[in-house]
Amino acid sequence: MVAIKFLCTLLIIATAALVTIVDAFDPQLMLKLVNNERKKAGVPELTLDSKLTKAAQKQTDFMVSTDNLTHDNPAGSLGKRIQDAGYKFSNVGENIAKGFGTNEEVRVMDVWMKSSGHRANILNKAFTNLGVGFGGGKYWTQDFGRRSRSTRKSKRNVTKPARLIEN
Ligand SMILES: *[C@@H]1O[C@H](CO)[C@@H](O)[C@H](O)[C@H]1NC(C)=O
Numbered sequence: 001m002v003a004i005k006f007l008c009t010l011l012i013i014a015t016a017a018l019v020t021i022v023d024a025f026d027p028q029l030m031l032k033l034v035n036n037e038r039k040k041a042g043v044p045e046l047t048l049d050s051k052l053t054k055a056a057q058k059q060t061d062f063m064v065s066t067d068n069l070t071h072d073n074p075a076g077s078l079g080k081r082i083q084d085a086g087y088k089f090s091n092v093g094e095n096i097a098k099g100f101g102t103n104e105e106v107r108v109m110d111v112w113m114k115s116s117g118h119r120a121n122i123l124n125k126a127f128t129n130l131g132v133g134f135g136g137g138k139y140w141t142q143d144f145g146r147r148s149r150s151t152r153k154s155k156r157n158v159t160k161p162a163r164l165i166e167n
């Protein structure tokens, strides 16, 4: 009995360690890859924003929990989700992908750049900030934004491209 309990404890620790390893990713590397593309295209570079990162990770966590690649979320539209994360915006966009694993920033960016909707977000000169999320060993989110002092919905521009699946 004691042995079984011990084994269970070990398994839980092993699982926790595995989850941590599986979800390893590097937002700074993603930022660098995005900015390399923007430099090539002659558009201003982005900086990471903690509120956009929070929104991107939340959407990632939702996709992991439902195992579904989607911009839709009962928490609201992309605009609402980003506003609720505390980021007041004039422009916002979201790229998502499924099927790219741990530390595959380079591969997911390559495939996003070959997809016109995702590429348009990555190179959109209106954006100034980036947030990155990763989870479940396969779900990626990029949230792009430009801050605004105004919260008027009529002044907001929300662009979101098609979802991308690669296995
Ligand atoms: C998955 O997401 C798609 C696109 O948003 C949606 O139409 C579909 O109902 C979702 N499926 C599940 C099982 O939640």
Ligand SMILES: *[C@@H]1O[C@H](CO)[C@@H](O)[C@H](O)[C@H]1NC(C)=O
Binding pocket: 124, 125, 126, 157, 158, 159
């Ligand atoms: C939204 O932004 C895109 C890209 O910056 C632009 O092409 C489009 O005209 C804008 N739409 C509105 C409604 O402002």
